[in-house]
Amino acid sequence: MAANLVQITRRGFGETMRKDGWWIPSVLTFLGFSAFIVYSTWAAFQGQHYSFGPYLSPMYSPLIWEAANQPLSEHSWLGSWPAWIPKFLYATPALLILWAPGGFRFTCYYYRGAYYKAFWADPPACAVGEPRHSYRGERKFPLILQNVHRYFLYLALIFIVILLYDAINGFFFAGADGHRHFGLGVGSIVLTLNVVLLGSYTFGCHSLRHLIAGRIDEMSKHPLRFSLYKFVSRLNSRHMMFAWFSLFWVGFSDFYVRMCSMGVFHDLRLF
Numbered sequence: 001m002a003a004n005l006v007q008i009t010r011r012g013f014g015e016t017m018r019k020d021g022w023w024i025p026s027v028l029t030f031l032g033f034s035a036f037i038v039y040s041t042w043a044a045f046q047g048q049h050y051s052f053g054p055y056l057s058p059m060y061s062p063l064i065w066e067a068a069n070q071p072l073s074e075h076s077w078l079g080s081w082p083a084w085i086p087k088f089l090y091a092t093p094a095l096l097i098l099w100a101p102g103g104f105r106f107t108c109y110y111y112r113g114a115y116y117k118a119f120w121a122d123p124p125a126c127a128v129g130e131p132r133h134s135y136r137g138e139r140k141f142p143l144i145l146q147n148v149h150r151y152f153l154y155l156a157l158i159f160i161v162i163l164l165y166d167a168i169n170g171f172f173f174a175g176a177d178g179h180r181h182f183g184l185g186v187g188s189i190v191l192t193l194n195v196v197l198l199g200s201y202t203f204g205c206h207s208l209r210h211l212i213a214g215r216i217d218e219m220s221k222h223p224l225r226f227s228l229y230k231f232v233s234r235l236n237s238r239h240m241m242f243a244w245f246s247l248f249w250v251g252f253s254d255f256y257v258r259m260c261s262m263g264v265f266h267d268l269r270l271f
Contacts, residue, residue: 011129011182013121024124029118032244036058036251040098043254047092049261050254052077054170054180055187058194059256060094062162067093075166104156105247107149131219150207160199167191173269184270187256194253201242204235 015024016029042052043059047067050060056075067092116122123130129227140145170188172180196249201206215228216222235242259265 013129013131014124015129015198016125016127018125018127022128026118026124027120029114033115033118036247039251039255043251043258044094044098045092046258047094050094050257052187052257052260052267053174054172054259055185055191055257055267056166056169057094057167057257058163058191058198058250059254061159061166062097063093064096065093065189095141096158100152100155101159102151104149105243107146108243108245109149112146134196149268150211151212153202153205153207156202156205156207160195160202163191163195163198167195186270187260190249190253190256197242197246197249200235201239201246203232204237204239204242205232206234206236208240209236 040059043057050057050067051063051073052239054074056063060077062077063073063075064077065081066072068081070080071165072080117124121130122132136143138144167188167232170191171182171184173183173185175181190251209229209232212232213225216225219226219229255263260267
């Protein structure tokens with residue numbers, strides 16, 4: 001019996017038969033991620049101009065300790081930076097907490113697919129040759145650590161609650177009588193949109209879908225969990241959109257609060 005043998009030749013790096021602009025998404029992803037990484041790193045090391053009245057930058061929330069040499073504000077949980085921490089170990093308040101939301105995004109299923117292509121060319125795009133000839137996948141170190149994503153999800157859900165509190169707090173302004181009164185400023189809207197976008201991104205997480213209904217064989221017997229599963233699935237269908245919008249808005253929220261604190265922006269009070 002005759003056998004037909006087909007020899008498959010591995011593509012060289014960048015080799016493809018595609019005629020479209022396959023490289024454009026990867027370039028835009030590289031530029032978008034790089035811009036956010038540069039700005040967020042710079043902002044995290046500033047240790048100042050992260051709050052303005054009732055507004056607190058999401059990059060510094062929760063504010064466990066107020067930064068050294070900064071006046072004590074209403075946002076600090078434990079007061080001023082403790083004197084018992086040696087000065088050479090000093091870190092800004094942002095560096096104490098950013099590892100949690102950063103870890104959630106870094107291990108996100110969508111982001112992994114995006115930055116693997118944009119930064120590692122693994123592969124540069126579908127049906128495009130990559131620069132390496134072996135496949136390791138995510139079953140070996142260090143990429144096997146990506147499996148901690150589900151645990152970062154638990155932390156991210158806590159952060160949503162904290163940021164929701166910050167958004168609500170942003171509607172109450174100090175009055176001349178020394179009491180806080182309900183009001184609406186542009187910053188109130190900025191922080192509210194921030195938690196809405198972050199919540200939409202977080203609640204659309206693939207791991208959350210599994211957490212809600214991953215072990216259910218008959219969904220009809222669990223109507224509440226099935227309703228939650230459908231809600232998460234609707235958000236998940238737009239996971240990429242919420243991933244980018246929320247990433248941009250976190251940076252913009254910090255930028256807005258920072259500009260108000262520096263006196264560059266004047267926060268418009270609508271009422």
